[in-house]
Amino acid sequence: MSWQNAELSSFNQTNTSAKSGFTDFVQKPLEIYVFVDPLCPECWSLEPYIKKLSIEYGRYFTIRPIISGHLNTLNKDKFDKPKRLKDIWDKTAKRTGMSCDGDLWIDNPVTSPWIASLAIKAAELQGKKAGKQFLRKTQESLFLKKRNISDEDVLIDIAKEVNLDLQEFKNDLHSPSAKKAFQCDLKLTNEMEVDYIPTIVFFNQVVEVQGIKISGLYPYEIYVRVLKQMLDKDPELAETPALEDFMSFYGVVGSKEISVVYDWTLAQTEKEMKKLQLRQTVEKIPVKYGSFWKYVKK
Numbered sequence: 001m002s003w004q005n006a007e008l009s010s011f012n013q014t015n016t017s018a019k020s021g022f023t024d025f026v027q028k029p030l031e032i033y034v035f036v037d038p039l040c041p042e043c044w045s046l047e048p049y050i051k052k053l054s055i056e057y058g059r060y061f062t063i064r065p066i067i068s069g070h071l072n073t074l075n076k077d078k079f080d081k082p083k084r085l086k087d088i089w090d091k092t093a094k095r096t097g098m099s100c101d102g103d104l105w106i107d108n109p110v111t112s113p114w115i116a117s118l119a120i121k122a123a124e125l126q127g128k129k130a131g132k133q134f135l136r137k138t139q140e141s142l143f144l145k146k147r148n149i150s151d152e153d154v155l156i157d158i159a160k161e162v163n164l165d166l167q168e169f170k171n172d173l174h175s176p177s178a179k180k181a182f183q184c185d186l187k188l189t190n191e192m193e194v195d196y197i198p199t200i201v202f203f204n205q206v207v208e209v210q211g212i213k214i215s216g217l218y219p220y221e222i223y224v225r226v227l228k229q230m231l232d233k234d235p236e237l238a239e240t241p242a243l244e245d246f247m248s249f250y251g252v253v254g255s256k257e258i259s260v261v262y263d264w265t266l267a268q269t270e271k272e273m274k275k276l277q278l279r280q281t282v283e284k285i286p287v288k289y290g291s292f293w294k295y296v297k298k
Contacts, residue, residue, distance in 0.1 A: 028059065039110060096256070196216060
């Protein structure tokens with residue numbers, strides 16, 4: 001998942017009012033825990049809604065990704081049945097519009113899922129922003145490129161891509177610190193009785209009220225409704241950035257993500273992206289389902 005809410009502060013500061021920029025320096029009233037597994041295609045399918053929520057209302061909350069690892073422990077026999085996993089991934093991609101190529105489980109299966117979770121926590125030791133970027137790139141490597149994210153060479157490539165300190169990352173990957181951080185996430189998953197992923201839990205950090213838990217994928221309006229309920233007011237809607245600025249900020253995005261953020265049909269999104277492609281601002285990434293685009297730095 002992008003989970004780049006911290007970086008969106010500066011992004012929104014240049015695309016919204018000065019008032020919005022000021023709120024970046026004070027405690028945001030809400031904290032949103034997002035329970036994910038890097039191998040979960042439904043977690044990947046949550047990305048469009050997280051992006052839209054962060055862009056429109058990011059001034060009101062911070063996001064904390066929690067690596068639940070449920071796919072590592074639940075239904076272990078599935079990893080011995082690659083055809084079954086392939087079918088699950090392909091059906092999810094067709095249903096959600098976020099490509100995840102189930103052929104991975106036939107061509108290049110993930111052998112040790114927990115290593116990817118440890119790697120995300122190791123990246124997080126270099127900062128929250130680094131952890132969120134590493135998680136997103138891990139998902140891209142898995143779902144779009146069919147790479148085995150339990151292979152340490154693949155994880156090191158991802159670390160390079162997000163400009164981590166490579167030696168520090170290699171040291172942290174098998175360190176007690178990364179293992180402890182992962183164990184803390186698993187403990188939190190159990191304490192909050194999260195038994196399905198993805199799950200989002202909204203907390204108000206200012207007012208003592210009970211958090212609201214949403215398990216599974218829902219229409220965007222549901223997340224906004226919960227946000228308003230937790231704030232006990234109608235939050236101010238931030239301006240959506242220009243498409244090229246959006247692409248520049250995120251780097252790699254799917255047509256489904258763009259459609260959700262801009263409230264466009266997929267046909268309209270494809271038309272707008274082809275305009276950017278003709279201007280050589282983006283490149284189309286070949287994927288099995290839907291369309292993904294990469295911003296070309298000038």
